[in-house]
Amino acid sequence: MTEQDRTDAPATSTEDGGVAPAPADDAAARSGLSRRAALGTAGAVAGAAALTAGGFAAGRATASPLQQNAYDFFGAHQSGIVTPQQDRLHFAAFDITTDSRARVISLLRRWTEAAARLMTGSELGSGAAGGAYAAPPDDTGEALGLPASGLTITFGFGPGLFDERFGLASKRPAQLIDMPKFSGDTLDEQFVGGDLCIQACADDPQVAVHAIRNLSRLAFGDAAIRWAQLGFGRTSSTTRAQDTPRNFMGFKDGTANLRAEDTDLVDRWVWADAADGQAWMAGGSYLVARRIRILAEIWDRTSLQQQEQDVGRTKGSGAPLSGGSEFTEPDFTVTGRDGEPLIRPTSHVALAHPSANGGAMMLRRGYNFTDGADALGRLDAGLFFLAYVRDPATQFVPVQNALSSADVMTIEYLRTTGSALFAVPPGLPAGSVLGPDGAYIGQELFA
Structure with a gap:
C-alpha cells in the first residue's frame, strides 16, 4: 500500500491485450477439441497484437461472447503487468526440484505453450472430455465451458534459479536482490521466497485457479509449489478507465498508482533496459x-x-486531508488551526509519496485476501501487495524502510507475513513458434 505520484499525461496507447482467437472450423470440433480448445488453438500459438513502446497492446475482443476479453499472450512484455487489472488472482511460488538445466528449459517450454493456450480459453491437450479413456485427461476440466475471462499468466524467476545448479550465476541481475527483512516484518517461512512464480489473474476465480492447477501439474518432477495465495477485489487500478477500489481498511487504494497510459513513466519506472546490466x-x-x-x-x-x-486521506472520497478531490495532489504544507500540517508527516501518504522518495514510483497490482481465522479466532485477512518496478533497491526498499520505521499504520495495524522478489523476463514476439523445441519465456537467459 504505497502512495505514488499521478500525472495527467494524455493516453497515447490503447488497452493491453484483447485480441480474440479465431474460431475453429467444424472439422476441428469433430476431431475431439473441446469447446475451450475450439476457441482458437492457432491464436494461442501465433499471437496477434503488437505491443507499443510503452507496453500497451492494441484492441479489445469484440467477437462472440465466449471469445470476448481474451488477452494476447505474445508481445514485447508479458501480459498481466499493464493489462487492465482483473478482479481475481491465484499466485504461486515454486521450488525447482531438479538439478538438470535441460529439464528446467523443458518445463519453461511446457509452461509457455500451456499458458498461450489457456489464455485463449482453450483446454490443454485433448481436454477433459477427450484423450485416452484409460489415462488421466490432459486438462483437469473445471473451466470447461467457461470463457477466457480476461486470463493473463505471468512468469517470474527468483534468486534460487541463479544458484550453482544451472550455471546462471553470472546472469543474475543486480536488481534481483535478496529481499531485506524490514522493521516490523513477522515473516512466515511458508510465504517467503521461491525459485519461480506464476501470477494468474482473471475475472473468474475458477479460471485463475484452473490455470495454476494445470501449470503445476505440468511441473511434476521438476518443480513443486512452495506457497500460494488467492486474491480477490483488486486494490489498485492499472488504467484510468477503472474506478479506484478499496482495501480491507475501507480506504480507496491505488489512487496515485502508475497507469498504463503513462507510457513515459512506465518506460522509466517499470520496464528493464539492456543498459541496466543484463540484456536478457x-x-x-x-x-x-x-x-x-x-x-x-x-x-x-x-x-x-x-x-x-x-x-492522510478521507475515508469516504479518498481526497487528501489537505483538500480537494480524490485525484488532487496532496499539499504537505497546508496547516490547520493548531499550526500543524493537515497531512501528518508520519501518515502513510506523506511517507510513501514520490516527493519523499526521490521521485520513485511503482506499478501496483495488489489484491485483498482472506484465509479464514487464526488460532485465536482473529480474522486472517489483508493485502497481497504486488508491485512491478525497474529497480527494487531504489524504488521499493526506501519506501518500505520509511513506512516500517515511521508509518503509524504500518507499525500498529499491519504485519507483513510473506515476502518475495522475482525477475519477470520480457514476452515473446508475435509469431513465435512454441512446442518441445520452440520458443519459451526466459529463453534469452538460457541462450
Missing part, C-alpha cells in the same frame, strides 16, 4: 510480492479521525 531482461520488470496482514480487530475499533490521520 530488456523489456522485463521486477515483481515485489508482500503478504500483509491487517489487524482488523484493532483497526475496526480505531476512531474515524485517527484512521484518516494515519492514512
